[in-house]
Amino acid sequence: MTPRHINILISAVMVFFAATGAGAQPGRTLPGFDTWTVDCGNTGVCFASSLTRAQSVWVDVRIVRDWQAEVPPLVRVTTNTELPKDGTLQFEVDGKTIEALPLEQLREMQPAVTAPAGFRPLGGEGFWYPTGPATAALLEAMQKGRELTVRLPAVNGGDPVAVPVSLQGLKSSLLWLDNRQNRTGTVSAIVSPGTETAKDAPHALPLVSADQLPPEVAAIWSANRLCSEIDPAIFASQNAVRVPLADGASLYIIPCGAPSAYNSPYVTVLAGKDGAARQVHVARMSEKGPMATDLIYNARWVPAEMELISYFKGSGIGECGLWNRWSWNGTGLVLLEEAARKTCDGTAPDLSNWSSTWPAKNASN
Incomplete structure (x- = not known):
């Protein structure tokens, strides 16, 4: 058995036992992994997401990956609350600050991020996380951690809001994405990259x-x-x-x-x-x-x-x-x-x- 086949087998076992819907009728429902859900669009773009509510504020954290072999995963954060022009959006994993992003700077960089074809953003104010090494560092920390905290700046003199996002089930969700896009065992896998050359995922x-x-x-x-x-x-x-x-x-x-x-x-x-x-x-x-x-x-x-x-x-x-x-x-x-x-x-x-x-x-x- 090759290393790629071993990786696929291990990934499949982890996905099967982590899915809360493991006993559901095959094909009718997608698996869920604790608070994380997974899905793919008609083109083959796939995502894992977790929507968390703290009082009247919700935050959706979404890892999005297109089907092309060379494209890296993207992270998008959406909230239903109106954010101020100034202020800082802060990301912490288990209490450790990963990134503090000025909103003005974050808004300026959005046009530089190319959204995957077929991606449909949620309603509310959404941001693509800075791409490249910043995204890779955030995903690595999230896979190792237990809880992501997204700290939203205060609006109209109110208090800042901290929204805790459980990271239980995230790794299984990312394994599902790797498997669905045939990336397991390749250099482009999000979880446990291998040595095989990445290829385009099944797509339309x-x-x-x-x-x-x-x-x-x-x-x-x-x-x-x-x-x-x-x-x-x-x-x-x-x-x-x-x-x-x-x-x-x-x-x-x-x-x-x-x-x-x-x-x-x-x-x-x-x-x-x-x-x-x-x-x-x-x-x-x-x-x-x-x-x-x-x-x-x-x-x-x-x-x-x-x-x-x-x-x-x-x-x-x-x-x-x-x-x-x-x-x-x-x-x-x-x-x-x-x-x-x-x-x-x-x-x-x-x-x-x-x-x-x-x-x-x-x-x-």
Whole structure:
């Protein structure tokens, strides 16, 4: 067994036992690690985050990493409180000051940080932490520590606010990021870097404008369900992507019209290397059996697994509705799993407990 395989095995074991959702239905819910959550966007940008509240003030600390082999992790801090023009934002790990950053200087450096394509900032005032050695030093201290304290300066004569962020679960979250982006055992791993050369993580390419669609793809999109009747600004915010495929073809996941209150519809179009394009329909289950549909709701593409997820919400909370997962098999999308919940009762969403409609309970193995 090679050192890389050993690292992957150890990382996988640590992630499995640290995840609070280890017993959840696979694929429906992402793991959680104490107070830290993990996720990836449609492009393959991934993050680990922890949102902590101290009285009426909350702070979100987020480690963000794009898919390119050479890009380092970034740290972003967001708070819901209005910060003054002057003052200092201070970071401590277990009582030791790591960095004290003047707000004026911090705001001036923000344009120099290139946010990953597909990254969607939280509401509130957000800052990218100084990149390069400063970020590396903060992440190293956080991995070794028990608690990060973010000290916010006083506003309008009030008292400074110290928000404690637990670091329990952080290392497992970062291991999850390394594994999802195939960085474990490479020089670019955040946790326990190895010696292997870093490679691009599984990814898709962002589409922020309909002008990026090839003519053949645009023709199908425009002719289907009035999909092209969408404001360009809304299109840009819908995380549309082009998925490069091994044979030179591309799978396009594109918004179809304006989103409703809870749901955004999408369609998928396959374009061959010769330019020819066709719409890709997907299977889902009905009370009378399988049926084909062309709409995917609130589409999530998982580059690492080559899977597409649809989550139709029956309410704003999302505790009821329909959830589907398909896998790309080279020519189409194969239905792997479907789950539904009809009762909209205002409870917290828990898709791991939704009833499975596929695979069917009485299906033969």
